[in-house]
Amino acid sequence: MAAKPKTYDEAFSELKSLAEKLESDEISIDELSKVVDRSKVLVKYCQERLRSTEASLNAEDNN
Amino acid sequence: MTQYTLSDFNVLVKQTLTDHLAPSYWIVAEIGELNVNRNGHCYLDLVEKDGSQIKSKCRGTIWSYSFVNISKDFERQTGSQLVSGMKILFNASLEFHEVYGLSLNIKDIDPSFTLGEREKQKQATINQLEEDGIIDLNSSLIIPTVPQRIAVISSESAAGYEDFMNQIEQNQYNYQFDFRLFNATMQGHAAVESIIGALHQINSIEDKFDIVIMIRGGGAKTDLDCFDDYDLCAHLAQFPLPIVTGIGHERDSTISDLVANVNLKTPTAVAEYILSALMRFENDVLTVFDEIRKNATQKVRDHLDHLNVMKNNLNASVEQIMQKEKYQLEFIATSFQQRPFEIIKNETNTLILISKLIQSQDPEKILKKGFTLTKAEGEYITDYSKIKKGDIIETISFKRTIKSRVE
Numbered sequence: 444m445a446a447k448p449k450t451y452d453e454a455f456s457e458l459k460s461l462a463e464k465l466e467s468d469e470i471s472i473d474e475l476s477k478v479v480d481r482s483k484v485l486v487k488y489c490q491e492r493l494r495s496t497e498a499s500l501n502a503e504d505n506n
Numbered sequence: 507m508t509q510y511t512l513s514d515f516n517v518l519v520k521q522t523l524t525d526h527l528a529p530s531y532w533i534v535a536e537i538g539e540l541n542v543n544r545n546g547h548c549y550l551d552l553v554e555k556d557g558s559q560i561k562s563k564c565r566g567t568i569w570s571y572s573f574v575n576i577s578k579d580f581e582r583q584t585g586s587q588l589v590s591g592m593k594i595l596f597n598a599s600l601e602f603h604e605v606y607g608l609s610l611n612i613k614d615i616d617p618s619f620t621l622g623e624r625e626k627q628k629q630a631t632i633n634q635l636e637e638d639g640i641i642d643l644n645s646s647l648i649i650p651t652v653p654q655r656i657a658v659i660s661s662e663s664a665a666g667y668e669d670f671m672n673q674i675e676q677n678q679y680n681y682q683f684d685f686r687l688f689n690a691t692m693q694g695h696a697a698v699e700s701i702i703g704a705l706h707q708i709n710s711i712e713d714k715f716d717i718v719i720m721i722r723g724g725g726a727k728t729d730l731d732c733f734d735d736y737d738l739c740a741h742l743a744q745f746p747l748p749i750v751t752g753i754g755h756e757r758d759s760t761i762s763d764l765v766a767n768v769n770l771k772t773p774t775a776v777a778e779y780i781l782s783a784l785m786r787f788e789n790d791v792l793t794v795f796d797e798i799r800k801n802a803t804q805k806v807r808d809h810l811d812h813l814n815v816m817k818n819n820l821n822a823s824v825e826q827i828m829q830k831e832k833y834q835l836e837f838i839a840t841s842f843q844q845r846p847f848e849i850i851k852n853e854t855n856t857l858i859l860i861s862k863l864i865q866s867q868d869p870e871k872i873l874k875k876g877f878t879l880t881k882a883e884g885e886y887i888t889d890y891s892k893i894k895k896g897d898i899i900e901t902i903s904f905k906r907t908i909k910s911r912v913e
Binding site for chain 2: 451452461
């Protein structure tokens with residue numbers, strides 16, 4: 444779960460599954476903040492990728 | 507035998523033709539070559555082919571005063587200019603010139619014939635693509651959720667390309683893209699090979715791209731026939747990446763549009779399509795995130811509420827217990843205050859009773875009543891059986907004491 448998503452589709456389906464788990468009450472209060480933090484990471488990943496090109500992303504990764 | 511000079515003979519030919527031919531005929535032929543000189547006169551080579559063999563050939567002319575109107579009307583109705591390779595139905599008279607020989611003087615062209623021919627050809631191409639089983643191939647490819655790496659087939663010098671790049675690079679959402687232009691001729695017959703060449707280039711590095719777009723600015727009515735070409739369309743149909751077309755047609759779509767995954771009217775529409783895909787994705791992401799946030803917040807609230815209820819219950823229970831203890835203490839305290847007095851009161855009453863009782867036993871009270879006490883030898887007598895004759899007794903009454911002898 445801590446791995447960086449590789450594709451938009453990966454990130455989005457993970458996000459959806461977190462939402463579903465939350466909906467079905469599978470998440471305990473302790474895990475709640477972890478779920479919210481992870482979903483923030485996923486959203487940030489998507490938004491950053493939408494606003495940068497492969498080139499700039501690769502440069503970032505190499506730095 | 508009659509001998510003619512050449513010119514006389516030509517005059518005879520000319521006369522014979524004039525006598526025996528109608529003023530004009532409607533003729534179907536293919537334009538082999540077409541040239542317009544600087545005076546505006548159009549000179550054509552008209553042919554009829556059998557496969558690739560030329561079966562028949564004749565020169566044709568359209569004088570400038572006719573050509574202006576004919577070509578305008580033709581272009582308006584078919585969307586194309588008169589070009590080589592095109593089959594036309596025209597109305598012409600046969601001209602015989604003594605020096606230049608035979609030619610057809612074209613007075614009118616029927617655009618609907620060419621349209622019909624084009625439609626027939628188009629339909630034949632479509633049928634062939636269907637038969638080959640490739641017509642749906644590109645349409646069945648799935649466009650990635652976020653098409654960000656884009657191969658562009660267009661002409662660098664075309665206005666459509668520039669407009670497209672401006673629109674998409676300066677989008678208000680600040681979305682970024684990886685574009686790579688594959689330059690190609692986008693009109694006329696040269697376009698077919700040029701575009702196929704671009705497709706091959708893209709194919710060799712296809713994993714670097716999400717989609718291919720083929721764009722061409724509209725504006726002027728230029729030849730779209732190249733986009734109906736079987737060869738080009740076969741390449742497009744079988745291409746491994748989804749193809750999006752925006753080739754600026756005003757009316758009918760071309761076969762290229764038909765085989766493409768997505769076909770749009772203009773480069774602008776293509777830009778909007780791509781941007782809206784990213785926008786839709788971002789929206790979906792934010793919507794799910796919003797659900798998560800709301801849900802999490804609600805859960806925390808519920809939990810807090812529950813804790814609160816528990817706390818209140820606890821408080822209530824404690825309160826109850828405390829209250830009970832308090833009453834008990836108060837009760838005891840009160841008891842402590844009252845009891846001593848009660849005891850004393852009781853004891854006092856008892857004492858009073860006892861004293862009354864004692865007082866009631868006072869001999870004086872008895873003597874007052876008339877009773878007497880008897881003493882003998884200084885002692886009170888209770889057992890009268892001990893008294894004998896001759897004893898001296900004292901009878902004590904209330905006021906006096908009487909001494910007497912027992913008889």
